[in-house]
Amino acid sequence: MEYRRLGHSGLQVSVIGLGTNNFGPRIDYPAAERVLLQAVDSGMNFIETSNTYGEGQAEAFIGKALHGHRTQVVLATKVGSNMGDGPNTHGGSRKHILEEIELSLRRLQTDYLDLYQIHYYDPFTPLEETLRTMDYLVQQGKVRYVGCSNFAAWQVAEAMGTARALGIEPLISVEPEYSMLKRAIETELLPCCSRYNVGILPYFPLASGFLTGKYRRGQSPAAGTRFAAQTQRAATILTPENFDVLEKLEAFAAMRSRPLVELAFAWLLAHPQVSSVIAGATTPEQIIANARAADWHLSAAEMQELDGILQALAHTWNTPTAHLRPFRPW
16 A cells, blocks of 8 residues: 655555445445455555444444554544534534534544544634634644545635634645546646645545446446436436546556556546545455555556546536535524
């Protein structure tokens, strides 16, 4: 496994990380334990979750399975999403953050988080309040580093400027959707992160499974797959032009005796601002397969060839993503 520093910090994370949003909804504890222990055995030290995944089950599974392996992993979780009805159950307020971190620490069976991330930008809470609260948690020793998820470039820049002006803990990372099919972040967010040296942690690196090749042209999504349930998102991904590109990418990977999944990860890792790719897994075999991508370093000529293939989709890169809703007071 290869490791990179996360943004401008000294924290080293595996270039392939484990996303755990499948824990609870799709796999039970015994299956999650097998996945987590295989990740540790494979050198995959970056474990990413959220207090909302599986309504807290993901954090609980991780805490139970990795009890005794705490020093071998970098634990990252998130705060800010809706956790219930009524006021103060979401967002970036001091009250909500201070309550939720205690619950996350309890479920994760640890006394500190390596990375605590603001899940969504909260326009209803002063950013200074959110950042000061996160800084307070760092000073308390409950959090090592601070990051964010689903922030636009101007929001990252605002957070970095605010932290600098106040002399408090800055963001070291941002989690956006990023893949060969979804490249909207390259317009503004990627240059912003390069300017401030904020590490990028792409989620949905396989475009919700499309870049595994398991969806075929002219065939309905198989039962149990993500697109079988998410018909609206499927309609935006399972298009003729995407399948045209997919077939060319499969041919590119096959010429090098590599699976398409490894190509999708290797392409992301060819961007130096990407610190770790967040990849979900439901079996130990998937962990092993994902880890293999860490040793594929695409050449400049190969990246140029891939850019030529992907150029056919350039007009779709800035299409808004349906599942990313603006923050609202539920």
